[in-house]
Every structure is written in C-alpha cells, then in structure tokens.
Amino acid sequence: MIKEPFAIGNSWIHKIDPRVKVIFATIYAYVIALSNRFPVLLTALLISILLVWFAHLDLREVIGRLAVVFLFLLLIWVILPFTFEGETLYQFRQIKITLPGVAFSARITLKTMAILLSFMALISTMTIATLGNTLNSLGLSNKLVLLFLMTYRYIFVIEEEYRRLRTAVKLRGFRPGTNIHSYKTFAYIIGMLFVRASIRAERVHQAMRCRGFRGKFYTLNDFSSAGQDRLFSVLFTSITIGLIMLEYY
Amino acid sequence: MTNNNNNEKQIRINLAGIFFKYPGSNKHVLDDLHLHFHSGDRIGIMAPNGSGKTTLLHIIMGILKPDAGIIEIFGKPVRKDKDFEDVRRKIGLLFQDADDQLFSPTVLEDVAFGPLNLGKSRDQAKKIALETLEELGLSGFENRITYMLSGGEKRLVALATVLSMKPEILLLDEPGAGLDEKTKSRLIDVLSKIDLSYILISHDNNFLFELSDSIYTMKNGKIFPCEKTHQHVHSHPHISHE
Numbered sequence: 001m002i003k004e005p006f007a008i009g010n011s012w013i014h015k016i017d018p019r020v021k022v023i024f025a026t027i028y029a030y031v032i033a034l035s036n037r038f039p040v041l042l043t044a045l046l047i048s049i050l051l052v053w054f055a056h057l058d059l060r061e062v063i064g065r066l067a068v069v070f071l072f073l074l075l076i077w078v079i080l081p082f083t084f085e086g087e088t089l090y091q092f093r094q095i096k097i098t099l100p101g102v103a104f105s106a107r108i109t110l111k112t113m114a115i116l117l118s119f120m121a122l123i124s125t126m127t128i129a130t131l132g133n134t135l136n137s138l139g140l141s142n143k144l145v146l147l148f149l150m151t152y153r154y155i156f157v158i159e160e161e162y163r164r165l166r167t168a169v170k171l172r173g174f175r176p177g178t179n180i181h182s183y184k185t186f187a188y189i190i191g192m193l194f195v196r197a198s199i200r201a202e203r204v205h206q207a208m209r210c211r212g213f214r215g216k217f218y219t220l221n222d223f224s225s226a227g228q229d230r231l232f233s234v235l236f237t238s239i240t241i242g243l244i245m246l247e248y249y
Numbered sequence: 250m251t252n253n254n255n256n257e258k259q260i261r262i263n264l265a266g267i268f269f270k271y272p273g274s275n276k277h278v279l280d281d282l283h284l285h286f287h288s289g290d291r292i293g294i295m296a297p298n299g300s301g302k303t304t305l306l307h308i309i310m311g312i313l314k315p316d317a318g319i320i321e322i323f324g325k326p327v328r329k330d331k332d333f334e335d336v337r338r339k340i341g342l343l344f345q346d347a348d349d350q351l352f353s354p355t356v357l358e359d360v361a362f363g364p365l366n367l368g369k370s371r372d373q374a375k376k377i378a379l380e381t382l383e384e385l386g387l388s389g390f391e392n393r394i395t396y397m398l399s400g401g402e403k404r405l406v407a408l409a410t411v412l413s414m415k416p417e418i419l420l421l422d423e424p425g426a427g428l429d430e431k432t433k434s435r436l437i438d439v440l441s442k443i444d445l446s447y448i449l450i451s452h453d454n455n456f457l458f459e460l461s462d463s464i465y466t467m468k469n470g471k472i473f474p475c476e477k478t479h480q481h482v483h484s485h486p487h488i489s490h491e
Contacts, residue, residue, distance in 0.1 A: 004354065127354055156396070203349040206312045210342045211414060212366030214334065220361055220371050 006057050006124040013055040017229040018126045018134040024236040025122040029115045031240055035247045041110040044243060048114045051121035062120060069116060073109050080105045128152050133217055142215060149217060150201070157204075158197045165189045259324070261418060261446065262286035262309060262340075267318035268470075269304060278304045279315065280470025286448065288417070293449045293461030295475065300467040302450045303345065306420045309448075310342050338367060341416035345423050347403035348396070356382070356398075356406050357391035363414035381413040382406075385439055401432030405439065412443070419447035425456045 013021075032044045052062060081089075084101030091097075123131065132149040136142060169185060176182045262284065269279040278301040286292070294302050307313040308320070311333030320327050322336050344350045353359035360378035369377065382390055385405055390398075398406060404424060411419065424440070425433045437459050440447075451457050457464050466475040 007354075129354065129358065160396075200349070203344070203346070204352055206307075207342075207344050207350045208352065208362075210310050210312070210337050210344075211363040211410065212334070212337055213362075214366065218362075218365035218371075218374075220358055220365075220375055 004124070004127055005061055006055070006120060007127040007130075009056055009125060011054055011056045011125075012228075013051065013121060014125050015228070016232050018130050019138055020229050020233055020236070021122040021126070022131070022134050022138060024233075024240070025119055027240055028118055028236070028243075031243050031247075032111050032114050032118075035111075035243065036107065037247055038107075038110075040243055040247045041107060041114065043246065044114040045110055045117070047239060048117035048121065052117050055121040055125050057120060057125075062117070065120065066113070066116065069112055073105075073112060076108055077105050080108075129217065136217070145217070146215060154197055154201055157200050158193055161193055161196045161200070162189070165192060258287040258289055260285050260321075261288050261290075261323055263319075263321040264308070265319040265321075267308060267320070268316045269301075269308060269313060269318075270316060277316075277470050279308065282318070282471050284472055286418070286446070288446055290446050291449070291460065291462045292447075293451060293457035293464045294467060294472070295451060295457055295464060296467035301470060302467055303422055305467070305472070306342060306422055306448065306450070309336075309420060310340065311336060338414065339416055340418045340420060341411035341414055342420045343408055343411050343422060343424055345426065347400075347407040350407040350410055351395040351398075351403060353395060355391070356387075356393045356395055356409075359395055359406065360391075360409045360413045363410060367414060377413050377415075378409075381409045385409050385412070401428050401435070404428060404432075404436065408436075408439070417445065419443070419445050421447055421449045421451075423450050423452065425451055425453045 028044075032041065035041060035044070081097045081101035082095060084098045084104060086098040086100035088096045089099045089102060126134070128149065132145045135148070136145045166189070169189065174182075174185060176186070263286075264282060264284040267279050267282040267284075268277055270277045278299075282301075282305070284305075294305075296302055304313060308315055309322070311327065311330060323339065325332070327333055327336055351359050353362060357375070357378055360381055361374040364374040364377045365371070379388075379391060382388060385408060387402075387405055387409060390402070390406065393402075395403070395406065408424070421440070424436055428436065433453070433455065437456060440449075440460055449456065449461055464475045465472050467473075
C-alpha cells in the first residue's frame with residue numbers, strides 16, 4: 001500500500017504555501033546540481049538536514065528512503081574512484097584510487113543526499129493531490145497534472161490487484177522457480193494485471209464523472225498566501241542566493 | 250409505477266425505445282426498453298446477472314450511450330455529454346464496487362470531491378461533507394484513509410460521496426452486495442431514512458421489500474413490473490420515515 005506518511009504533520013514547514021515549497025525545492029535542486037565546490041555542497045546538505053529536522057519527519061522512515069538511494073551511490077563508489085583518470089591518491093599494486101574519482105563520487109553523494117532530503121522536507125510534506133493542484137496553479141498544463149494524479153491512483157490499484165493475483169496463485173500451490181511454467185505464470189499475472197487495471201481505471205473515471213468531474217481537480221487545501229509565506233519566500237531566496245555566491249565568489 | 254395517485258408526481262426520467270449492445274456482442278442488452286420514473290418513486294429491480302440492470306443505470310447517467318432511443322431527464326432530452334453533466338448533478342449513482350468510487354486519500358476529501366466539482370467553495374464543501382457524514386452516522390471518519398476502511402464502511406462512505414452532491418434521485422447498484430447481515434440492516438436503516446426517489450438494484454429480498462414501493466424485473470432487454478412481489482409490496486405499503 002502506498003502511504004504518504006510525511007504529508008500529515010503540524011510543523012511550520014507543513015504550513016507553508018505549497019507553491020512556495022515547490023518553487024523553492026525546484027530552484028534549490030538546480031542550484032545544488034550545478035554547484036561543484038565542497039563548501040556549497042556541505043552547506044546545502046546541512047540546510048536540507050535542518051529542513052527535515054524542522055518538518056519533524058519520522059527519522060526511521062527518512063533513513064529507510066535514503067537506503068534505497070545508497071545502493072546506487074555504492075555502485076558509484078565501487079566504480080568511479082578506480083576508473084577516473086588523474087592524480088593517484090592511493091595505490092595497491094595495479095589498483096589505484098584517484099583523487100578526482102573520489103572527489104567526483106563525494107560530490108554526487110552530497111548532491112543526491114541534499115536534494116533528496118530537501119524534497120522529503122518540502123515536497124513530501126504535502127499530499128499528492130495537493131502537489132498536483134499546486135503544479136496546476138503554477139501553470140503546468142492540466143493534462144499533465146491529471147496524468148500525474150491518475151498514475152498515482154493506478155499504481156495503488158495495480159499493486160492491490162497484483163497482491164490478489166499473487167495470493168491466488170500461491171493458494172493453488174504455485175512456487176516460483178526457474179522454469180517455463182513459472183515464467184509463463186508471471187507473464188499471465190502481468191498480463192492480467194494490465195487488463196484489470198485498465199478496466200478498473202475506466203470504472204474509476206466513470207465514477208468520477210458521475211460526481212461532476214470535468215478534468216479539473218480541486219482540493220480542500222487552502223492556497224491563500226499568509227504573511228508568514230512572504231517570510232519564507234525571503235528566507236528561501238536568501239538561502240539560494242547565498243549558495244550561488246558561495247559557489248562563485 | 251407508483252402506488253398512490255398523486256397529481257404532483259412528475260415524470261423525472263423517461264426512457265423510450267432504448268437499444269444498447271456492447272461492442273463485440275450481437276445481442277442487445279437493452280432491447281426497446283421503456284421506463285417512466287416519477288418523483289417520489291422508489292423502485293426496486295431484481296433480475297438475473299447479465300440482464301442489463303447496471304447497463305440501464307449507466308445509460309441514465311450517460312456513461313454508456315444507447316444505440317437508439319430517447320432519454321428525457323427532468324423533462325429535457327439529453328443526448329450529448331454536455332447534457333449529461335447537468336444530469337449528473339441531480340442524479341447520484343452508487344457504484345457496485347465502492348473501491349471504484351473512493352479514490353481520494355481521506356474520507357473527507359472524497360466526500361467533498363462532488364461539492365467542489367459543483368463549484369462550492371472549500372469551506373462550503375467541507376461543511377457539506379461533514380454534515381453528510383454526520384447524517385450517515387459516520388462522524389469522526391473524516392480523516393480515515395479510504396482504502397483502509399472495512400467493506401461496510403466503504404459502502405457507507407461511498408453513499409456519502411453521492412449524497413454530498415444533494416441529488417434529487419439516487420441510482421443504487423446492489424448496495425448490499427458482499428455485506429454481512431448486520432451491516433446490511435444498518436444500510437437499510439440509513440437508506441429508509443433518506444427522503445429521495447431512487448432506483449434500487451438488488452438480489453436481496455430484504456433490501457427490495459424494505460426499501461422499494463414497487464419491484465421490477467428485466468428480461469430480454471426490457472423492464473416490467475414483477476407480478477408476485479408487486480402484490481406483496483402493496484400489502485405492506487412502505488411509510489417513509491421522517
């Protein structure tokens with residue numbers, strides 16, 4: 001089941017106008033991705049950690065999400081330091097670790113962590129529906145937003161149907177192995193999954209139309225800009241400018 | 250169709266000569282079907298699977314387009330999708346599978362979905378949603394996660410999502426299916442207190458006898474009064490609870 005554990009909360013970060021959060025998170029991600037100096041990246045990471053802290057997110061959940069990314073980062077650390085050309089940092093017989101390789105891996109790690117944490121703190125602290133609505137109010141086309149929101153629904157539906165099918169085959173004694181029968185069974189499950197998901201999607205859409213849906217999503221969230229949002233805009237803008245200054249001067 | 254003569258009763262839904270078949274099939278599910286539905290009517294339909302009950306409701310809502318025939322709702326002919334948008338404001342359809350109907354993360358958002366689509370403000374929609382939940386005895390459910398509700402709760406919340414649009418007519422597609430006796434009787438209790446006209450599809454005798462004033466059946470793509478049960482219902486006229 002897909003949950004949105006970070007979306008419900010009472011921290012001040014949860015209360016910021018979602019539009020401000022989306023704009024800042026986007027710009028912030030670009031600034032981090034395009035920066036190269038370590039002081040900038042370390043500062044950004046610190047800011048991201050602070051944001052997560054302020055959002056009162058469940059730390060176990062945060063670490064769990066980061067763990068997924070660590071696998072990819074591990075892959076980078078296994079390959080890049082050994083294959084990058086440049087000044088040797090450490091040599092053991094034929095194997096040498098280069099300084100630019102390590103620096104490069106470190107940069108990727110820092111950037112990934114900083115961007116990811118900031119998105120957890122800023123973007124996942126709103127529900128998917130709110131995010132869709134926010135993107136719409138920021139001028140993203142209605143169709144794209146709809147596609148995004150519906151994809152979210154379908155993933156949930158598909159997962160549920162998948163569980164049901166898995167249980168059904170399990171109850172009839174199916175044990176996966178490396179043989180044609182297993183492959184065929186999985187192919188059937190996947191095929192049936194698509195068929196069921198599309199039929200279900202059709203019915204969901206019909207049900208929505210019956211309740212007056214005409215392609216536009218509304219949410220109960222309030223979008224009115226409060227005075228505090230201006231304060232956050234100023235804060236976020238100064239963070240961004242500060243990081244850019246740090247990078248270039 | 251009505252068991253007392255009341256001159257005020259107007260025809261609300263008029264279907265004339267409706268033909269419908271599903272693509273890839275050569276059998277007409279609805280074959281020259283005629284139906285008059287008046288305000289205040291509470292009719293039950295009991296018919297075997299595949300006889301076109303759900304199809305009939307979907308035709309009324311404009312989800313399916315008939316191959317031929319005339320549909321008049323609230324005295325106005327409806328043909329295009331645009332016409333049906335008005336119909337959907339005034340007629341609420343409760344789907345067979347509550348999971349199709351509930352798609353928002355929380356109960357409150359789902360119940361408020363209809364009112365928001367009707368152009369209500371956020372505060373109004375929220376107020377309507379909370380009131381509707383209260384009417385159905387679902388106070389305190391507003392922040393529950395929809396897909397974690399039990400089957401019976403889902404059905405009641407799905408009903409709330411339809412009622413929050415303040416429809417004039419309800420179309421109920423097997424509301425009791427898959428529910429245990431206790432939940433069923435709660436649903437019967439809730440529905441019997443709703444002062445609305447409706448068409449009720451059910452396989453459940455209790456549902457039909459408790460909730461409908463006349464019972465119909467469908468055969469060969471047509472709809473007609475069910476003789477035996479008709480008598481039965483007339484001998485125990487249903488008095489609406491106020």
